[in-house]
Amino acid sequence: MFLQVKDINKSYRKYGKIEKQQVLKDVNFTIKEGECVGLVGESGSGKSTLSRLILGLEKPDSGRILIEDLNVKKWIKENQGKMSVVFQDYTSSANPNFTVKEIILEPLKVLGKKENLDKITEDLLDKVGLTIDLLDRYPHELSGGQLQRVCIARSISTKPKFIVLDEAISSLDVSIQAQILELLKDLKDELNITYLFIAHDLQVVTYLCDRIIFLYRGEVVENIHSLNLAYVKNSYAKRLLNSVIPFSI
Numbered sequence: 001m002f003l004q005v006k007d008i009n010k011s012y013r014k015y016g017k018i019e020k021q022q023v024l025k026d027v028n029f030t031i032k033e034g035e036c037v038g039l040v041g042e043s044g045s046g047k048s049t050l051s052r053l054i055l056g057l058e059k060p061d062s063g064r065i066l067i068e069d070l071n072v073k074k075w076i077k078e079n080q081g082k083m084s085v086v087f088q089d090y091t092s093s094a095n096p097n098f099t100v101k102e103i104i105l106e107p108l109k110v111l112g113k114k115e116n117l118d119k120i121t122e123d124l125l126d127k128v129g130l131t132i133d134l135l136d137r138y139p140h141e142l143s144g145g146q147l148q149r150v151c152i153a154r155s156i157s158t159k160p161k162f163i164v165l166d167e168a169i170s171s172l173d174v175s176i177q178a179q180i181l182e183l184l185k186d187l188k189d190e191l192n193i194t195y196l197f198i199a200h201d202l203q204v205v206t207y208l209c210d211r212i213i214f215l216y217r218g219e220v221v222e223n224i225h226s227l228n229l230a231y232v233k234n235s236y237a238k239r240l241l242n243s244v245i246p247f248s249i
């Protein structure tokens with residue numbers, strides 16, 4: 001198994017109060033290598049908290065997160081550059097003072113890579129469907145869709161095994177969303193990347209993902225293969241599905 005999320009609990013102290021709010025409750029799921037898993041849930045259900053734990057940015061109160069049988073922090077340390085993340089807010093995740101070329105090469109420079117950087121940048125731009133005339137532009141000189149493609153190029157620059165996409169296409173126009181989805185699908189097939197795709201838009205998730213996990217108030221209420229969506233049992237998941245898919249279940 002590639003990723004194992006085991007009995008995760010996480011709570012935060014309520015602002016200005018002593019008592020805590022439990023944000024994740026006994027969360028369990030696994031992701032196989034090369035699989036694309038969608039995590040859906042309404043606002044506040046704990047999706048971003050879970051992604052921060054998986055990225056090793058925060059610790060759970062209890063439970064374990066393992067990647068290839070190693071504790072997530074240890075795995076990240078031993079596999080530098082092999083986990084990437086693409087956030088929703090591409091405008092703030094790209095340094096406004098960096099050119100496209102500098103943004104794309106940032107993770108490789110951190111890893112100390114110095115050779116063939118021009119060729120690597122050009123290949124990455126080509127992979128995400130952008131042309132090399134954009135290389136010297138700054139973020140404010142790009143459209144939202146172009147800048148998110150640059151962020152995706154950056155996320156695959158280190159040849160990651162695993163990418164967490166946290167609402168990565170949510171703030172783009174629908175037509176650009178479709179293009180980026182196609183791009184993510186092609187990259188997944190070409191590079192055998194494992195994806196955790198976090199989104200509140202179920203339609204987008206069903207298009208891209210092999211399996212879908214429904215999170216409701218911090219609990220996994222359904223974990224189901226995309227082809228079996230018509231058989232969901234949980235009432236929240238059913239409601240969400242009925243609101244986007246034109247068949248009744």
Ligand SMILES: Nc1ncnc2c1ncn2[C@@H]1O[C@H](COP(=O)(O)OP(=O)(O)OP(=O)(O)O)[C@@H](O)[C@H]1O
Nearest residue numbers: 012013023041042043044045046047048049050200
């Ligand atoms: N650092 C923190 N300190 C205190 N409370 C937090 C913190 N981070 C998240 N929370 C709370 O945890 C709950 C879950 O938040 P989280 O951001 O994980 O949800 P989400 O499903 O990603 O929501 P959205 O779709 O709106 O981004 C919310 O009630 C939020 O206020």
